[in-house]
Amino acid sequence: MTDPAIPSAYVRDKRTPPPSREELRARIPGWGVDLDPADRPSYPKEQYPAQTGAHWDFPDRQSGAEGRERSVEHAFVTPVFGTAQPLHGLSGAIRRFAYERYSEARNGHWLILIAGDRVDAWGAHLRSFASLHPDNPVTETGVRTEVTHGGLTSRKGRSDARHQLLDPLLVAGPWVAGAGAAVLGTRRLVRALRG
Amino acid sequence: MRAMTYRGPYKLRVEEKDRPRIEHPNDAIVRVTLAAICGSDLHLYHGLMPDTRIGHTFGHEFIGVVEEVGSSVENLVVGDRVMVPFNIYCGSCFFCARGLFSNCHNVNPNATAVGGIYGYSHTTGGYDGGQAEFVRVPFADVGPVRIPDWMHDEDAVLLTDAAATGYFGAQLGEIAEGDTVVVLGAGPVGLIAAQSSWLMGAGRVIVVDHLTERLEKAATMAHAETLNYDEHDDIVVELKKQTDYIGADVVIEAVGAEADGSFLQHVTGTKLKLQGGSPIALNWAIDAVRKGGNVGVVGAYGPIPNAVKFGDALNKGLTLRMNQTPVKRQWPRMFEHVRNGHLTPRDMVTHRFPLEDISEAYHVFSAKLDGCIKPLIVPSAS
Numbered sequence: 001m002t003d004p005a006i007p008s009a010y011v012r013d014k015r016t017p018p019p020s021r022e023e024l025r026a027r028i029p030g031w032g033v034d035l036d037p038a039d040r041p042s043y044p045k046e047q048y049p050a051q052t053g054a055h056w057d058f059p060d061r062q063s064g065a066e067g068r069e070r071s072v073e074h075a076f077v078t079p080v081f082g083t084a085q086p087l088h089g090l091s092g093a094i095r096r097f098a099y100e101r102y103s104e105a106r107n108g109h110w111l112i113l114i115a116g117d118r119v120d121a122w123g124a125h126l127r128s129f130a131s132l133h134p135d136n137p138v139t140e141t142g143v144r145t146e147v148t149h150g151g152l153t154s155r156k157g158r159s160d161a162r163h164q165l166l167d168p169l170l171v172a173g174p175w176v177a178g179a180g181a182a183v184l185g186t187r188r189l190v191r192a193l194r195g
Numbered sequence: 196m197r198a199m200t201y202r203g204p205y206k207l208r209v210e211e212k213d214r215p216r217i218e219h220p221n222d223a224i225v226r227v228t229l230a231a232i233c234g235s236d237l238h239l240y241h242g243l244m245p246d247t248r249i250g251h252t253f254g255h256e257f258i259g260v261v262e263e264v265g266s267s268v269e270n271l272v273v274g275d276r277v278m279v280p281f282n283i284y285c286g287s288c289f290f291c292a293r294g295l296f297s298n299c300h301n302v303n304p305n306a307t308a309v310g311g312i313y314g315y316s317h318t319t320g321g322y323d324g325g326q327a328e329f330v331r332v333p334f335a336d337v338g339p340v341r342i343p344d345w346m347h348d349e350d351a352v353l354l355t356d357a358a359a360t361g362y363f364g365a366q367l368g369e370i371a372e373g374d375t376v377v378v379l380g381a382g383p384v385g386l387i388a389a390q391s392s393w394l395m396g397a398g399r400v401i402v403v404d405h406l407t408e409r410l411e412k413a414a415t416m417a418h419a420e421t422l423n424y425d426e427h428d429d430i431v432v433e434l435k436k437q438t439d440y441i442g443a444d445v446v447i448e449a450v451g452a453e454a455d456g457s458f459l460q461h462v463t464g465t466k467l468k469l470q471g472g473s474p475i476a477l478n479w480a481i482d483a484v485r486k487g488g489n490v491g492v493v494g495a496y497g498p499i500p501n502a503v504k505f506g507d508a509l510n511k512g513l514t515l516r517m518n519q520t521p522v523k524r525q526w527p528r529m530f531e532h533v534r535n536g537h538l539t540p541r542d543m544v545t546h547r548f549p550l551e552d553i554s555e556a557y558h559v560f561s562a563k564l565d566g567c568i569k570p571l572i573v574p575s576a577s
Binding site for chain 2: 007008009010014015016017018019024027028029030031032033034035037039040041042043045046047048049052053054055056057058059060062063064065068069070071073074077078079080081082083084085091095099104107110111113114116117118120121122123124125128133135136137139140141142143144145146148149150151154155157158159160162163164166167170171
């Protein structure tokens with residue numbers, strides 16, 4: 001008999017067997033109803049469903065595919081695609097370059113797309129200030145819930161509170177830096193004009 | 196129509212947008228009656244997902260009423276109450292023909308490595324999502340299903356992703372009778388993964404998180420043992436002790452790219468974007484599972500690389516299984532489980548916000564304020 005102090009990992013079998021079926025069925029609603037892998041919808045991984053609802057071999061092609069960006073790993077623009085926010089402006093040019101130059105296998109593809117995202121965001125912020133609906137970092141961040149939904153009490157004792165301290169910096173930092181740059185630039189301009 | 200619109204990392208608002216229109220003969224337009232925010236929406240919200248464009252409407256968990264159908268739609272009529280899987284898929288390509296509905300090749304021109312998803316950036320096809328009054332639903336004959344009369348709306352909306360993904364995660368683990376299953380993450384997906392593990396014959400289910408309200412929910416809703424990793428110096432060592440130094444037979448990773456648990460990984464991954472999010476949960480899964488064990492991954496990760504401990508996975512002889520969930524494949528069996536009370540998705544709902552307050556909803560969910568586990572969104576038109 002092996003010393004019972006030696007953990008299961010060092011001997012042949014688990015020293016503590018699992019609870020019996022009867023015990024588990026009494027305690028857990030539905031225990032074991034999918035015990036047979038055949039009852040599991042994703043077993044096996046690949047199946048040929050009898051019906052998917054498709055009544056085509058290849059779908060009709062949606063119009064408007066000409067010029068739409070696509071992964072170079074695709075043979076063509078897929079027959080159906082989203083049209084939510086077409087490429088536009090500088091961010092659009094950046095994103096188009098990422099799609100046309102790099103495959104999905106290249107980090108450059110994704111990092112350039114992220115750069116396009118930031119250019120898009122800053123362009124949208126700037127344009128919003130010339131509109132009747134300027135961006136409002138207070139309402140758009142939902143930060144008032146820090147008061148209404150217990151910001152302090154909710155985080156008490158939580159380890160993630162440490163990195164959440166960085167969130168205001170990430171959100172407000174570029175705005176503060178932008179505002180500072182605008183003030184400095186305006187001052188320089190005024191001084192230059194004064195002579 | 197009123198719709199949530201993305202304004203840059205951590206910022207969004209509700210705007211007036213054009214109502215979507217039929218763009219393909221098999222499209223439908225659905226008036227959204229109930230939507231949800233998914234944990235993976237937070238990756239978009241935090242600016243982690245490449246090609247997330249300003250003005251994009253998020254939302255891949257929604258139910259609604261068919262308002263309009265395209266000329267080739269045969270299976271739905273105007274007025275049908277439908278639940279819509281988060282996958283957009285054609286039902287006929289090489290991959291759909293094999294049941295891999297989440298890997299459809301005919302719906303996402305922007306990438307081949309991921310299929311089409313509603314409201315999930317242009318990397319998944321550029322479709323606006325359901326956190327709005329109306330949404331375009333492509334391949335209306337393939338994805339949507341009429342909501343059964345007996346089903347609660349909140350169960351229906353959760354079955355479009357979170358619940359189906361939890362159930363799928365347990366299947367990926369290939370659980371055998373008596374297995375010790377560790378579920379990383381007690382969010383909506385993890386809670387259902389824990390419930391589902393029992394259905395597949397687990398002998399023991401341990402859920403790991405650090406939020407006490409979520410761990411309490413795992414104990415009451417999923418009858419699981421719980422471990423708070425904040426209370427242990429090293430959660431992997433604790434899990435080894437808990438399993439008599441063997442490790443878990445199966446680990447289900449239900450956290451994804453914004454995992455807490457390592458300050459360094461979280462800050463470099465999710466704040467500074469130096470890698471594609473934080474891989475700490477995935478690495479804990481690899482370390483905590485036993486040699487020869489299975490890891491099922493349903494936590495969401497983007498296309499940017501992560502620092503994953505692949506050598507440990509190799510040397511331990513692990514089986515790693517993962518995918519986006521082919522939702523509709525899960526439904527017939529899941530409907531039975533929900534009807535019989537074996538799976539109880541709506542037990543996880545903690546908050547309901549009107550669409551007009553969606554900025555607040557995102558902040559509460561993102562910062563995990565007020566015990567938030569799952570927030571639902573109620574559009575004004577509903």
